[in-house]
Amino acid sequence: MTGQRSSLPVKNYLLSLEPCAHGGLIRKSSQRYGIPESEILDASASLNPFGTPFEQPDSELDLEDLLKTGLEKLEQYPDNRYMEYRTAAADFVGMGITYENIIPGNGSTEIIRLVAECAISEGDVVLIPTPTFSEYEMQCKVMGAQVKYVDQENIFDLDDKLLDEAKIIFVCNPNNPTGKLLLKEQIEELAKICAAHKTILFVDEAFIELADPEQSVAYLVEENDYLFIQRSLTKAFAIPGIRMGFGIASKKFACVLNSARLSWNMGCIADTVATALLNMEGGVNSKYLKDSRAFIRKEHDFLMEKLSRRGFKPIESSVNYIFVDISELSLTSSELAERMASHGVLIRDCNSFQNIGPNYIRIAIRKREENELIASTIRQVIYEWGREQAEMQLGENIKAAAECGRKGSNTDCDYYPCHFEEQDCTFCFCPFYPCEDTRTGGSWIESSSGGQVWSCLKCNIVHKEKIVDDLLSVFTVDGLNKESIEKAWKSVMETNL
Template identity: 30%
Template sequence: MLKAVISSAENWKNYPDPECSHLREILSYKLNIPAENIVCGNGADDLIFRLVHCMHPRRAAVCVPCFSEYTKALEEAGCEIREFCLKEENDFRLTDDFISLLDDDTDIAVLCTPNNPTGQLISPELLRETAMHCEAKGITLLCDESFMEFTGAPETYSLLGSLNTCCVVLSSLTKIYAIPGLRLGYAVCGSRDTAMRLFNSGQYWSVSVPAQAAGCAALECDGFVSESRDLIRREREYLTEVIGRFCEKVYPSAANYLLFKAAPGLDRRLLEKGILIRSCENYKGLGKHFFRTAVRTHSENMRLAQALAETENEKRTLQD
């Protein structure tokens, strides 16, 4: 990818291809989806806002906890949001009760699989059933699959296998390939009309020359994706066991992060030891007892394990 970005430097003096034609051709071949149904953007966030802008939804159904940009985009558009609370006792798994929220007044439904921040996958059966219900009701279904490539079987859990005209599936090329600074995502639309509207709703030159070059090169790195999945799976299992020793609960995850429950203030105590974890206090449906950590290299994960052990020992010393 780095070589591709450097090689693209000779074209930096030119405006980027607004349609990302070559990148879309590669995606079309990889996904077996017509290129006309694919829209590239400046990260998945960009495409979320563009979709809301072009759809003008009045009412939306969103699961919580979830990625904050969904509600931010909808609120900025003046959309009424109905929330479906994922329950802690179900490990924050989506249930078929969500479908009952999708009535004739709903314009758009938003799902995320694996969910951010919980890491939970939606069952393929429920995803297909939701897509069919949305198509029957004329509801746009936005399914964010930005972390899908980290799962062991993306082809099993992705909505792409059940795509219909109501569906818009988001994906990110910056997550699995670890290039967030380049900002690159894409949307697969079940309808070419939706794809055209989505493309026209954004900035004309939304994806830079180096980002397009990196994306094209990344999509040829199948071995890297496979190795990354294996690494994440091994280290996720290791971290789940380690965090479980010192914290109240670690929730099942299919992504490159783990949600866990622990005593409030753990993030501050770990920060004092040079370890940064994400407090989930500001996520709707969670609170000050919830934290998220990335699954990193083994040496970095061992540092987290050591810091957790030190924190636990310090707590016991104070209690004594």
């Protein structure tokens, strides 16, 4: 098809585009698993877990009043200068920013698209550190850009030749999905380097109000026409249904972007609500945002501890979500996310992020009761999955035993001997688990992630050769099912306890 025109009236390269994967798919999950939307806990979308400002008694903001005020403007076009909003945004950020540095937008994606439209031509090179927010890549590809990926760890050591050919580089700070926060001194140095190469440095500070607003580099924009900063209010104020955000750039750069943006890119409701939120006393250090950061840190520590279990490696985060390595779990991120969703808890499968593979998930920090539910659902899902794997392996062992006899000692196992030397490992996965019979030597113990779990550590009976032979005499004839398990327990286990 190279060189041929598409049968559709669009640019050929758009035919291969696929939409980005995002979290927050509550309705889709409700329809798929038959769970009411109200009963789904969304830990896939990273919103402020403290709640909206309208839920806080000392915020002095009334959502109904704001909606009423906004709706009074329903029959007129918005003033597309958005002066009140831009002034409020400038005051919110501080750092010497004025309304002339502000570009209003209805959320992150539109602002990314605006910069891409104004700066990128077909064939231009853009640099995407991986892993990071996939909309940078998407919006640049819509413009026909050539995307080159660089590792997050290498963004401060980029080759001069690469920077010379790059039109723009995107840096998310704190990064999504890893939660890593770069210091402003690091970004400041990168901004100098990019400006020297005439490469736009796009710094996405969508989560910075929930991490550490002191690390913002907004103070640099007026002296650097190659620096652009993005803010998204939907994350900080937990109102994703009202699309609102803004960009920050030098007055010259902002003037061009304001001329090029859609004339009415914010409706009356978003304009009214966003202006009120930005005008809260204290700006990025309002009581609401200070309390939010303290709340996030407390729940972060709680959830980190709960997630630190076998197979899970939560990575320290500066913000309201936790990036988790599950490479030791023998369960892919997609499988885990699907199993969690079937129980009504949504987590972010990070397989859709660039070059990341199937071994990472992202979990949004929520309120304490919800964090406990996340942890307990993970335990339940892992138990169910483990049980399925155990039953499958047990079935294979029984089938092999019918042909070749019992398995004997599996000395190649990393855990051998988990009970005693020369143990028989045919029933490594016990068909009676959890039997809850202390005569076996088993007992209830405290789980590392909280709660009680049945431990078989001191149970040796199903690893004795005679017992194994007797159990196999039942299972090889009757198969492995509820009835045969009950029969084997009564005829073999009960008589030997």
